[in-house]
Amino acid sequence: MERIAIDMDGVLADVYAQFSDWHYKVTGIRKRPEDVYGLKEMEAFPDARKYVYTPGFFRNAPVIEGSREIMEALNDRYEVFIVSAAMEFPQSLPEKQQWLNEHFPFLTWQQIVFCGSKAIVKADIMIDDHFKNLDLFSGRTLLFDQPHNHLAPDGNHQRVFSWKEVGGFLL
Amino acid sequence: MERIAIDMDGVLADVYAQFSDWHYKVTGIRKRPEDVYGLKEMEAFPDARKYVYTPGFFRNAPVIEGSREIMEALNDRYEVFIVSAAMEFPQSLPEKQQWLNEHFPFLTWQQIVFCGSKAIVKADIMIDDHFKNLDLFSGRTLLFDQPHNHLAPDGNHQRVFSWKEVGGFLL
Incomplete structure (x- = not known):
């Protein structure tokens, strides 16, 4: 898998x-x-x-359109890990875990990784909005379009503009 | 490195x-x-x-003899990541980070990983006291002796009884 x-x-x-x-x-x-x-x-x-650094910022962030449905389908067909470079903001760690439990209840604690550098991640596919993470990764990469990366050339990465598009590539 | x-x-x-x-x-x-x-x-x-699940349990745990000195030397010669399967106990995450900051102040937040399964870890060497983590890992493995693993056969792993011994193997 x-x-x-x-x-x-x-x-x-x-x-x-x-x-x-x-x-x-x-x-x-x-x-x-x-x-x-x-x-x-x-x-x-x-x-x-x-x-x-303000309590609630991460806990109350909106969920990106379509992510829950596609994630649930991916979770049946792939070994899914959530990998968040959250270590810079320690107070966010429990907030992020609660957020995942609320919005993605089908994920287990075994599937969550909070790290600093993503150099340590071993996987086949990475979905991320930051070049600094995707560029370090040797597998297949999907660049999730966000305002901060919108003007940058895609490089070796497949840019996706929505979770529907992620589903189209991976399901 | x-x-x-x-x-x-x-x-x-x-x-x-x-x-x-x-x-x-x-x-x-x-x-x-x-x-x-x-x-x-x-x-x-x-x-x-x-x-x-009691506040303070992880925050106030003693440091294992010799680990600080050897870790500091390893940190100069290797790319060191602390990888803790802490996600099962969410309240422990800030405590564990504070504990690391106190006792291993030379480590940065970029070097800390809190996860559930360690299957996702990409590294060359792993030091761990649990077979479930070492057995999944394809690189070199050091089994840190602890009462819970003391009677088990070493398997494919190098058992070490102290940080002095870790230093002997890796420095």
């Missing part, structure tokens, strides 16, 4: 939308995806570093 | 001693290593499952 390593932020959890919502609540200004194309989240949203 | 995946409980953190101390405090009975040879911790200490 092939093994897939699936990122959380920007792939399952809509952290862009969460940053945008929190920014809107604080400033009254709504930044649309096209306003922040090519910008890192810390550049796009000046208070982003404050937000990610 | 070769990569080493190093377990926490039973390799860096002396959870056997912690179980034994907590059991002594509750019951007045001191179980020595030889009293629990070959027993899983949950068999050796009837309230073990309660202890591991």
